[in-house]
Amino acid sequence: MQLSNKVRRAFSGVVGAVLAAAAVTFPSAYTASAASVTVGKKLAVEEIYTGYLVDLGSSSSPVKTLTIYVTGSQAGSFSYGFGVSIAKSPYWVEMSNGKLVTGEGEGTSIKLAAGESTPIKIDLSAYNLSYNPKSDEYPGRFEFRNYYLDGGTLTIDKVVSNESSSGGDNSGGQTSKNKKSGAYTFKDNKDGTATISTTLTGTCDEIGALLTRGYDEDTYTDADGASTWKEGDPINSHKITYRDFGLPANLGDNDKVTIESFGFSVSSKVNMDTFMFGCGLNVEHASPADTEYWIGGEGTKKGYWYNEHGKNEDGEYDFDIDALEIKPTEGTTLEDCGKWAECVWDVPAEIQEYVTTKQSDSISFQFWYGANKENGYEEYDEVTLESATCTYTIESTIPYTGSQSTKQSTKITQGDDSTNTAQVAFADLGVGENDAVKAIKFTVSSPSVIKKLVFGVTYSDDSQTEQYSQFEGAILNADKSQEIMIILPEKAKVNTKYGNVGFGYYYGADANDKLVDSITLSDITLYYETKAVTTTTTTTTTTTTTTTTTTTTTTTDTTQNVQGTLIGDVNLDGAVDVKDAVKLARFVGGDVTAELDDVAMINANCDGKAGVGPTDLTTLLRFLARLLPALG
Numbered sequence: 018m019q020l021s022n023k024v025r026r027a028f029s030g031v032v033g034a035v036l037a038a039a040a041v042t043f044p045s046a047y048t049a050s051a052a053s054v055t056v057g058k059k060l061a062v063e064e065i066y067t068g069y070l071v072d073l074g075s076s077s078s079p080v081k082t083l084t085i086y087v088t089g090s091q092a093g094s095f096s097y098g099f100g101v102s103i104a105k106s107p108y109w110v111e112m113s114n115g116k117l118v119t120g121e122g123e124g125t126s127i128k129l130a131a132g133e134s135t136p137i138k139i140d141l142s143a144y145n146l147s148y149n150p151k152s153d154e155y156p157g158r159f160e161f162r163n164y165y166l167d168g169g170t171l172t173i174d175k176v177v178s179n180e181s182s183s184g185g186d187n188s189g190g191q192t193s194k195n196k197k198s199g200a201y202t203f204k205d206n207k208d209g210t211a212t213i214s215t216t217l218t219g220t221c222d223e224i225g226a227l228l229t230r231g232y233d234e235d236t237y238t239d240a241d242g243a244s245t246w247k248e249g250d251p252i253n254s255h256k257i258t259y260r261d262f263g264l265p266a267n268l269g270d271n272d273k274v275t276i277e278s279f280g281f282s283v284s285s286k287v288n289m290d291t292f293m294f295g296c297g298l299n300v301e302h303a304s305p306a307d308t309e310y311w312i313g314g315e316g317t318k319k320g321y322w323y324n325e326h327g328k329n330e331d332g333e334y335d336f337d338i339d340a341l342e343i344k345p346t347e348g349t350t351l352e353d354c355g356k357w358a359e360c361v362w363d364v365p366a367e368i369q370e371y372v373t374t375k376q377s378d379s380i381s382f383q384f385w386y387g388a389n390k391e392n393g394y395e396e397y398d399e400v401t402l403e404s405a406t407c408t409y410t411i412e413s414t415i416p417y418t419g420s421q422s423t424k425q426s427t428k429i430t431q432g433d434d435s436t437n438t439a440q441v442a443f444a445d446l447g448v449g450e451n452d453a454v455k456a457i458k459f460t461v462s463s464p465s466v467i468k469k470l471v472f473g474v475t476y477s478d479d480s481q482t483e484q485y486s487q488f489e490g491a492i493l494n495a496d497k498s499q500e501i502m503i504i505l506p507e508k509a510k511v512n513t514k515y516g517n518v519g520f521g522y523y524y525g526a527d528a529n530d531k532l533v534d535s536i537t538l539s540d541i542t543l544y545y546e547t548k549a550v551t552t553t554t555t556t557t558t559t560t561t562t563t564t565t566t567t568t569t570t571t572t573t574d575t576t577q578n579v580q581g582t583l584i585g586d587v588n589l590d591g592a593v594d595v596k597d598a599v600k601l602a603r604f605v606g607g608d609v610t611a612e613l614d615d616v617a618m619i620n621a622n623c624d625g626k627a628g629v630g631p632t633d634l635t636t637l638l639r640f641l642a643r644l645l646p647a648l649g
Contacts, residue, residue: 054068054072054073054175054176054177055174055175055530056173056174056175056176057172057173057174057175057530057531057532058172058173059170059171059172059173060087060161060163060171060172060173061163061171062163062164062165062166063162063163063164064162064163065160065161065162066160066161066162066173067158067159067160068158068159068160068161068176069151069156069157069158069159070101070102070146070147070148070157070158070159071148071149071150071151071156071157072356073176073178074146074148074178074179075148075288075391076148077390077391078288078290078390078391079145079146080141080146080178080179081140081141081142081178081179082138082139082140082141082142082178082179082180083101083138083139083141083159083176083177083178084136084137084138084139084176084177084178084180085136085137085139085161085173085176086134086135086136086137086173086174086175086176086177086529086531087129087134087135087137087171087172087173087174088129088132088133088134088135088171088172088174088531089129089130089131089132089135089166089169089170089171089172090131090132090169090170090171090172091129091131091167091168091169092128092129092130092131093128093129093166093167093168093169094126094127094128094129094165094166094167095126095127095128095129095163095165095166095167095171096124096125096126096164096165096166097124097125097127097137097161097162097163097164098111098112098122098123098124098125098160098161098162098164099111099112099122099125099139099159099160099161099162100112100122100159100160101117101141101144101146101158101159101160102146102147102149102155102156102157102158102159103144103145103146103147104145104146104147104148105145107119107120108147108155110144112125112139113125117139117141117143117144124164124165126165129171131169132464134174134527134529134531136180138180161173172531174529174530174531175529175530175531191349191351191359191360191361192361193277193278193280193361193363193408194363195277195278195363195364195366195408196216196275196277196408196410197216197493197494198216198217198218198408198491198492198493198494199216199217199492199493199494199495199496199499199500199501200215200216201213201214201215201216201458201500201502202214203502203544205417206414206417209416209417209418209546210414210415210416210417211414211415211417211544212412212413212414212415213412213413213414213415213456213502213504213544214410214411214412214413215410215411215502215503215504216277216408216409216410217408217409217410217411217490217491217492217501218406218407218408218409218469218490218491218492218493219259219262219263219264219406219407219408219409219490219491220262220263220404220405220406220407220469220471220490220491221257221261221262221263221404221405221406221407222404223403223404224255224257224402224403224404224405225401225402225403226255226401226402227251227399227400227401228252228253228254228255228382228383228384228399228400228401228402229251229252229253229384229398229399230253230384230385230386230387230396230397230398230399231253231398232250232251232252232253233252233253233254233383234246234252234254236252237250237252242319253383253384253385254381254382254383254384255381255382255402256379256380256381257379257380257382257405257407258376258377258378258379259374259375259376259377259378259379259407260376260377262405262406262407263489263490264374264376264407264409265411265488265506266376267506267507267508268411268506268507269413269506269507269508270507271413271414271415271507272411272412272413272504272507273411273412273413274374274409274410274411275369275372275409275410275412276298276364276369276372276374276407276408276409277363277364277408277409277410278361278362278363278364278407278408279296279361279362279364279380279382279405279406279407279408280359280360280361280362280405280406280408280493281294281359281360281361281362281382281402281404281405282357282358282359282360282402282403282404282405283357283358283360283384283400283401283402283403284356284357284358284400284401284403285356285357285358285387285397285399285400285401286356286397286399287356287389287391287397288354288355288356288389288390288391289351289354289355289356289358289387289389289397289400290352290353290354290388290389290390290394291350291351291352291386291387291388291389291394292350292351292352292354292358292360292386292387292400293327293348293349293350293351293385293386293387294348294349294351294360294362294382294383294384294385295324295325295326295327295348295349295383295385296324296325296362296380296381296382296383297322297323297324297325297380297381297383298322298323298364298372298378298379298380298381299321299322299323299372299373299375299378299379300321300322300323300368300371300372300373301321301371301373302320302321303320304371305341305342305343305368305371306323306343306367306368306371306372307320307321307322307323307371308322308323308324308326308341308343308345309321309322309323309324310322311340311341311342312336312341321373323345323368323371323372324345324381325345325346325347325348325383326345326347326348327347327348327385328347343365343367343368346365348385349362350386360382374409380405380407382402382405384400387400406469406491406493408493411504413504413507415455415456415504415544415546416453416455416546417455417544417545417546418452418545418546418547419544419545419547420542420543420544420545421446421447421448421542421543421545422540422541422542422543423441423445423446423447423540423541423542424539424540425439425441425538425539425540425541426537426538426539427439427537427538428535428536428537429461429520429521429522429535429536429537429538430522430534430535431522431523431524431525431532431533431534431535432534437521437522437523438473438519438520438521438522439519439520439521439538440517440518440519441517441518441519441541442516442517443477443511443512443513443514443516443517443518443543444513444514444515446518446541446543447543448513448543448545449513449514449547450513450514451547451548451549452513452543452545452546452547452548453510453511453513453545453546453547453548454476454505454509454511454513454543454544454545455504455505455544455545455546456502456503456504456505456543456544457474457476457502457503457505457518457541457542457543457544458500458501458502458503458540458541458542458544459472459474459500459501459503459520459538459540459541460498460499460500460501460538460539460540460541460542461495461498461499461501461520461522461536461537461538461539462497462498462499462536462537462539463495463497463499463525463533463535463536463537464497464533465497465527465528465533466494466495466496466497466527466528467492467494467495467499467525467526467527467533467536468493468494468525468526468527468528468530469491469492469493469524469525469526470491470492470493470495470499470522470524470525470536471489471490471491471522471523471524471525472489472490472491472492472501472520472521472522472523473487473488473489473490473519473520473521473523474487474488474489474503474518474519474520474521475487475488475518475519475521476505476509476511476516476517476518476519477511477512477515477516477517477518477646477647478509478510478511478512478516479510479511479512479625479647479649480508480509480510484512484645484646484647485516485646486505486506486509488503489523495525498539512646512647514647515646515647515648516646516647517646518541520538520541522535522536582616582619582620583620584619584620584622584623584648584649585597585620585623585637585640585648586620587600587601587604587613587617587620587621587637588600588617589616589617589620593637593640593641593648594641595641597620597637598634598637598638598641600613601621601623601629601633601634601637602634604621604629605629605630605631605633605634613629621633622649623636623637623640623648623649624636624648624649625648625649636648
């Protein structure tokens with residue numbers, strides 16, 4: 018089982034580079050905001066951590082406080098040192114017993130609890146700090162030192178400037194009001210069906226799209242309505258398809274998909290003291306939500322698209338707003354975001370029923386306006402869209418007979434393919450070979466709330482050429498005990514006799530951006546339909562006269578347990594092992610003494626294709642080597 022590793026690769030690469038340095042600087046690409054820097058660095062005794070004030074503030078937006086979050090692996094005493102650049106002589110101050118002084122400082126001691134992220138808040142409001150750039154001979158910087166640790170290891174989790182007493186960063190503060198990622202419902206309809214809805218999140222990382230204000234798609238539209246935009250041209254928007262987010266492609270006729278909300282991570286080279294964005298997405302053509310169709314009027318070549326619209330400088334719309342049945346929203350303005358903004362856009366409830374969700378359909382994120390406080394709210398022209406999330410709900414009515422829950426206690430650790438996945442045989446989860454699994458619920462527990470839990474699911478699926486299916490998704494703000502409901506595709510054929518199911522943990526960090534190394538898979542619940550197996554019984558009645566024999570065949574359908582064939586059991590000893598491979602090899606090689614009767618021939622058809630030949634032997638050998646989850 019190999020799912021997407023892009024999140025792990027990106028993070029492990031940064032951490033590897035950080036750990037290679039004795040005194041590290043802030044990795045700007047992983048800054049949570051101008052007021053918050055994620056570190057994740059172990060600091061040995063007598064080691065120094067160096068940071069730069071320009072990453073956390075400026076002369077027009079000064080750093081008043083610094084809060085350094087640290088975690089000790091063991092409970093005990095910790096003594097630290099701190100120093101910071103100031104703009105005027107003596108140009109440097111040191112901390113001594115909790116107070117900033119000129120000259121040499123002494124250590125400040127605190128108590129650490131084991132495994133808890135502890136804030137150390139330093140008041141700098143009395144000082145005019147230096148914000149000289151990193152390239153300067155005397156850059157504005159600060160040092161944090163590990164003088165003494167009473168056993169174990171110390172990790173710097175993150176550094177936050179100007180943090181309020183309630184904590185948190187200053188990156189927009191938006192939260193979604195639509196359905197929460199990770200929510201689900203289950204209803205037994207008492208008629209052999211059940212209705213399930215589950216809300217999950219798809220992720221799109223490493224986008225890196227430069228957005229330039231003032232250049233929209235209309236800038237590059239010719240007289241025939243065709244786009245003349247080419248790669249490299251400045252543009253204020255970027256589209257992300259549902260395929261990019263990893264939304265399921267093989268949905269059935271009974272599956273209803275509702276797009277709930279989107280999240281966007283945006284970075285800037287300057288402080289985004291004001292940041293305004295808008296969004297648009299595909300909708301049904303000429304529906305009440307199709308703003309571009311109705312705004313374009315009769316004969317328009319536009320459509321299939323809902324877009325937010327702001328007012329012009331006169332406070333008016335550039336079109337007849339009253340002609341629209343559904344009025345578009347006007348974009349979103351954020352304040353004091355720093356150099357990193359976390360943006361949330363809820364899909365308006367009145368358009369959700371019209372949103373289309375084909376794999377090629379998309380969401381557009383648009384940079385409308387930006388200004389910072391320096392030089393009297395000077396406008397800035399460029400930002401970078403770094404990553405995005407899409408939260409969606411799938412609702413399906415499934416055939417349903419019952420459910421089976423099985424307790425687990427498996428620790429899963431991110432960062433290593435050998436430890437990040439738990440696999441369990443369906444045979445150990447209380448279902449039989451006649452039970453068709455329709456949905457799976459995983460319950461996982463963690464030591465803290467996880468801001469973004471990225472996971473993967475695989476299961477043996479005879480409907481696929483590879484004989485397994487996989488799915489990757491995420492839960493935003495996952496609880497300490499989180500249930501994750503997965504509805505399987507309508508066409509899935511889960512191999513409950515020989516197959517297995519896997520749950521992978523690929524990334525997770527807590528509210529302080531500290532990695533949550535491990536979670537525990539504590540329960541798996543299967544929702545299934547028990548299918549009847551139909552057999553045919555033939556009864557022959559013979560009536561004899563002097564000239565005629567009449568044969569009457571009566572066919573009756575009965576329901577019973579599946580018995581008889583066992584794919585791979587070539588020697589008919591009731592087991593599938595290397596002895597079957599030996600006999601099959603002799604048969605395929607033309608050994609006339611290795612005869613197979615009718616049942617053995619059925620069992621020897623290991624690849625599920627017509628006839629018995631070398632590919633069946635190859636399939637059986639791969640199965641015995643545990644390279645395949647099932648046969649047939």
